[in-house]
Amino acid sequence: RLSIAEDGPVALAAQVHADGFRAALVGLGGRIVATAPGCEAVDADPAKVLGSVVAAGAELLRETGRRCVGAGLAVPSAVTEPEGLALNPLHLAWPAGAPVREIFTEQVRAAGLPGPAFAANDINLAALAEHRHGAGRGSRDLLCVATGHRGVGGALVLDGRLHSGSSGLALEVGHLAVNPEGRPCHCGSHGCLDVETDPLALLTAAGRAPGPEMSLLKQADDLIRGQYDDPAVRAAVEVLIDRLGFGLAGLVNILNPDRIILGGLHRTLLEADPDRLRAVVADRSLWGRSGGVPILACTLDHNSLVGAAELAWQPVLDDPLAALA
Incomplete structure (x- = not known):
């Protein structure tokens, strides 16, 4: 029988909202392995915020010794595809059209983390997580x-x-x-x-x-x-x-x-x-x-974080050998 390794790889999940931001490590199946203390201040510069949340996630990876497969970001804004622009971050002081996916990717790379980086709307990601692991299953x-x-x-x-x-x-x-x-x-x-x-x-x-x-x-x-x-x-x-x-x-x-x-x-x-x-x-x-x-x-705690991790896990699910090689 197969089961998920307790010390297996994780995805770095990040969420920004009007009252702060948080980072977490999430394993397969939507299991939250570790979370960093949340921050209650959101700077008007997206690069500063995303740099801080990625740094918090990188520290969690160092503390746990886990392998990272990628990173996902949930933001309270419609996010355009494929450009990754936060079109209307109404409750943040960020400029409309901020390139959050590009900024997040740059911060992930600057932290030396492997794997792809993604960004999407927080409620979209909550729905994705609930459909796979929570009240939306089936x-x-x-x-x-x-x-x-x-x-x-x-x-x-x-x-x-x-x-x-x-x-x-x-x-x-x-x-x-x-x-x-x-x-x-x-x-x-x-x-x-x-x-x-x-x-x-x-x-x-x-x-x-x-x-x-x-x-x-x-x-x-x-x-x-x-x-x-x-x-x-x-x-x-x-x-x-x-x-x-x-x-x-x-x-x-x-x-x-x-x-x-x-x-x-x-x-x-x-x-x-x-x-x-x-x-x-x-x-x-x-x-x-x-x-x-x-x-x-909804039944999942931190479902937007779990959904952000699902974005990072998707390439592994699509082609495990290529993604983990």
């Missing part, structure tokens, strides 16, 4: 919608493959309008999922001022889990669930997925009142309750 047409630390993203796995569109920009669901009279969005519209159902929207709807002591995502999660009996918090949760449900119903009508998985704050909203969210989606979709699509919570 799904053929999987829709993933999730909040980051700020904003909302989406991804679609079709017939077992991540669907990124003609140039990597598919499924920017954060800019689906769910409240035409709502808040102005970065895209120029009003009431998009990005500004109506993210952690800041929850805190604002509940009348809570965001604090500087922790990430907005953690503040919103803690508020729901710790103060759900507060009428203001419960009302805010219901508002966000309804708006999220409107958006999901529209996506169901267009995409007809066989499963929906929710991550970030959306997972917490589902856990808080699953019946309400599922009812809103069923009532607003063309198939109604008789054709309701299963809605599940």
Whole structure:
């Protein structure tokens, strides 16, 4: 019988988000072997940030003595293909169109790490990881919608493959309008999922001022889990669930997925009142309750990191002898 070696090769996975960045080593099967302490400051210069996260990953490799097969990066932006440009890093101070794949590759090479380097959108990578190792296993047409630390993203796995569109920009669901009279969005519209159902929207709807002591995502999660009996918090949760449900119903009508998985704050909203969210989606979709699509919570911790590692592992899976020679 074959099994995965406990001390086998790993991929370097890196993630950058609005509240910091983190590096990890990930083995086959999505097993996180080691993680570096997260950093809570993101410089306006992508090269500095990516240099720091690669340095943290290189230190993990030295400490563990593991062989590295490559590196993957998850960023909170649409990433063009094949150029690897972060087209709209809205919640970072990075310039639009920053060449993140090129910068990441340069930093990986400067650190003396072997193997190819990749970069992609964080929610795309979360969907990839969940489809292979988490709540999306066995799904053929999987829709993933999730909040980051700020904003909302989406991804679609079709017939077992991540669907990124003609140039990597598919499924920017954060800019689906769910409240035409709502808040102005970065895209120029009003009431998009990005500004109506993210952690800041929850805190604002509940009348809570965001604090500087922790990430907005953690503040919103803690508020729901710790103060759900507060009428203001419960009302805010219901508002966000309804708006999220409107958006999901529209996506169901267009995409007809066989499963929906929710991550970030959306997972917490589902856990808080699953019946309400599922009812809103069923009532607003063309198939109604008789054709309701299963809605599940993402199950992997750090799924964007795991997905970033999957990018680096793919050449090994495609041709092990060539990649590991």
